[in-house]
Amino acid sequence: MIVFDLICQSAGHRFEGWFASSEAFAEQQRRGLVDCPHCGTTAVAKAPMAPSVPRKGNQLPVPAQSSPVAAGLPPEALAVMEKLAKLQAEALKQSRWVGEDFAEASRAIHYGERAAEPIHGQATLEEAKDLLEEGVAVMPLPFPVVPPDQAN
Numbered sequence: 001m002i003v004f005d006l007i008c009q010s011a012g013h014r015f016e017g018w019f020a021s022s023e024a025f026a027e028q029q030r031r032g033l034v035d036c037p038h039c040g041t042t043a044v045a046k047a048p049m050a051p052s053v054p055r056k057g058n059q060l061p062v063p064a065q066s067s068p069v070a071a072g073l074p075p076e077a078l079a080v081m082e083k084l085a086k087l088q089a090e091a092l093k094q095s096r097w098v099g100e101d102f103a104e105a106s107r108a109i110h111y112g113e114r115a116a117e118p119i120h121g122q123a124t125l126e127e128a129k130d131l132l133e134e135g136v137a138v139m140p141l142p143f144p145v146v147p148p149d150q151a152n
């Protein structure tokens with residue numbers, strides 16, 4: 001047996017119909033044997049399917065480290081983003097990757113304990129907030145950066 005969500009075309013009533021097979025439904029519908037239990041019309045059709053929920057085991061693996069994502073952007077916007085990403089990569093060539101030492105290193109530079117130079121690295125939101133409160137000029141990068149020791 002197979003169950004179909006059906007909809008009557010005279011009033012839009014939705015109901016379920018059980019059939020031996022998809023072909024059996026088509027045959028009974030053609031012969032006017034399927035009628036709406038609410039108004040009796042035989043003008044019925046299969047209702048549009050509800051969006052299906054992804055099944056377990058059929059899901060995409062979740063990346064360990066999530067990255068910013070976007071969807072449905074027009075091509076012009078994507079081109080701009082691509083350009084910006086290249087500009088960021090270009091700008092960072094002048095900058096030293098300090099990884100997880102970022103908070104410490106940027107603070108040292110701010111207080112003159114370390115030679116001033118452009119740096120970039122990783123910081124938690126908490127660290128970044130603390131740095132900004134201390135007057136250290138840090139800013140989030142618009143695009144994710146692959147640490148040099150992870151790049152191949």
Ligand SMILES: [Zn+2]
Pocket residue numbers: 008009010011012013036037038039040041
């Ligand atoms: Zn109806």
